[in-house]
Amino acid sequence: MTTLRQQVNALFDHDLPSNLGGRLISGFVGLLIIVNVFSVVLESVESLRVKHFETFWWIEQVSTAVFAIEYLLRVWSAPDRVSGRFRAPLAGRLRYASRPFALVDLIAILPAILGMLGADDLRVLRLLRLLRMLKLTRHSTAFTMVWDVFREEAQSIGAVLFILVITLIMSGSIMYMLEGDAQPEVFSSIPAAIWWALVTLTTVGYGDMVPVTVWGKLFGGLVAIVGVCTLALFSGLLTVSFMDQLRMRREQYRSLLRTGMASGQMHQRDAQAMEKLGTNLGVPRRDAEAMVDQALAGGPCPHCGQAMPHDAQTAK
Template identity: 30%
Template sequence: MAGESRFPDVDSNGSEKNEDIEIIVNVGGARQVLYGENLNRYPATRLAQLINCLSGGYDTIFSLCDDYDPGKREFYFDRDPDAFKCIIDIYYFGEIHMKKGICPICFKNEMEFWKVDLKFLDDCCKTHLSEKKEELEEIARRVQLILDDLGVDASENRWKRCQKYIWKLMEKPESSYSARVIAVLSFLFILISSVVMCLGTIPELQIVDSEGNHVEHPTLDNIETACIGWFTLEYMLRLISSPNKLYFVISFMNIIDVFAILPFYVSLILTHLGAGMMELTNVQQAVQALRIMRIARIFKLARHSTGLQTLTYALKRSFKELGLLLMYLAVGIFVFSALGYTMEQSHPETLFKSIPQSFWWAIITMTTVGYGDIYPKTTLGKLNAATSFLCGVIAIALPIHPIINNFVRYYNKQRVLETAAKHELELMELYSGEGKVGGSKNELEDLMGEGKERPSWSRQLKVSHSDTFIHLLSDEKHYRTRLQSCK
């Protein structure tokens, strides 16, 4: 009786009813019996089109599948069976969930092959897909940067080539030995400037001027001037050679560079010209305030430290966890400071004068600092202090683990992206057969072909014939005849 079910019913006109048609789909060795009643819910999909293709001849059939057995009515597809098991759920549940372990980009390509719209993919799975796209775009960006460094455009004039050379010299330490030397020198100047700023505050190293004020030693001033001269020269060279000067000026790290340099020149102007326009005391206070701004130069180390950049990014991604931490502490500080103030009022020598003043005690207690300048003297107050201490430890410990995970995840991700970018370059070199990745941009464009709307990095990456990029970064549709690995 099972064999009879393969023969569809016939309507009054002699044609088969689509709802009664039963077909067998063999995807990568996994056989699945499907019914027209389910498939016709989404007629635009490839499986629904199989029902209507039987009357169109073998040309129509083989335009939709890889092979066909007319005796069994079995359609063969050389596709990923695991992804197909997820995609088939749309005909029964109206949505698709992606299983763990399946590459989001490969799954997206499978959905495109089966002509299933991405809107049926659940939101949780769309998040994985967007993250994977971001990773691929970051790899593409890194590859493009390397290609720009290796490529030499003969059509550029001498000034453009010189500008590009200076930019690589100042911004890309890995590009040459000279660039590494300049990066090391910049790092040393930052350290020396920071050390000089600290040493200048030691009274034993200060001298007394003609007015009886303690000022920095002239030697330290000379070292500070030399460091500022280097920072100024470095910033000007980077600004002149920058390919996008507006983006360069508004970049956060470059704003830090300006704040590290500007106080020196402003204080110099105020010292020589400000005395005639305002009182000397005001000038000295303004100069002192500007000199304190020199601490901003320590953030210049982030330019030369991948670890600091990773930490900054991890903190940006951990705003939610940091917000929870601050919220926990704020609630605890308010509660325990109010309790401490109430419990300590019975003691004649209480140190808790008001609830706002008790905030300081609650902060240093919950953060386990405990200066001891304010402390409880009653038994209930001490119990309240012990409770606030334990709650503070728990409140601080809970959000720490997600923050650490964000740091480790981003650090590992950067290493993976760097390796993937090198892998793409190796594939491009292997495909070109020229022994080097570089060459002129015109040669690369000849290999890649013209593409007006696609970004340059998309066209260049297509040279590598990488399974990772060719389906994502190209506007063309590539349907695979076999399951390709995802690196």
């Protein structure tokens, strides 16, 4: 017999099979976040804030109450997570509370806490309320893939950023030496010249700092070319890694699909569950459906061309 805490955990633990209650809660919280964000944006318009003050106030109170209850329930049920990483009653809950997603949940209710403590800077409170959008990342497969990309390529990304920082400092220092005498008020220091280097390397080009000497213009053109190459290198690295993540997830899904077909029989509900699993793994829904259909028909995989198990019978 499951305890109340285990039942609550089943609503929030993404490592467990999804259930109707968990999907309803996720959908309601997601909708509430969207409503809250629009409320914060519209509330910044003075005429709307005065006219619909009571509506905005109720949206904030309801949102804070829901987010607070969700956060407390997640922390309370943490020891029952199927991963087993938070088993200890106190230490496990503290460990869970220090995780990134739990901190995002805490940020969602932080504006109300600061308001009760007397904080009156509306701009800061409004910004913190907008950070509630980060709660949507918990339910986003795309964000999970992007996070995996950054985690897997952390060393390579760090190397690119290190090169970028070195280039910024060197470019700013050289431009200060070339343009400092000609434009002492514009290129007044190396930090000021580094701002020019940052704008140039990122190909933004505000135009607030422009070299006027011949050597300054030549060097500025070189820095702009280096910036284009650096951004191309960085974007290429992320693109390749993202495609590798998608390929690995497809391979993982294909392996799970073969395992599921090994029993020799797959019910229609099992096929639907496998399609949903593919979506959760980041496989496009169309591809997941095609792979399941091909597996049931015994045809080749639409991506790798290898034969799928064909000795299974589908029970309608």
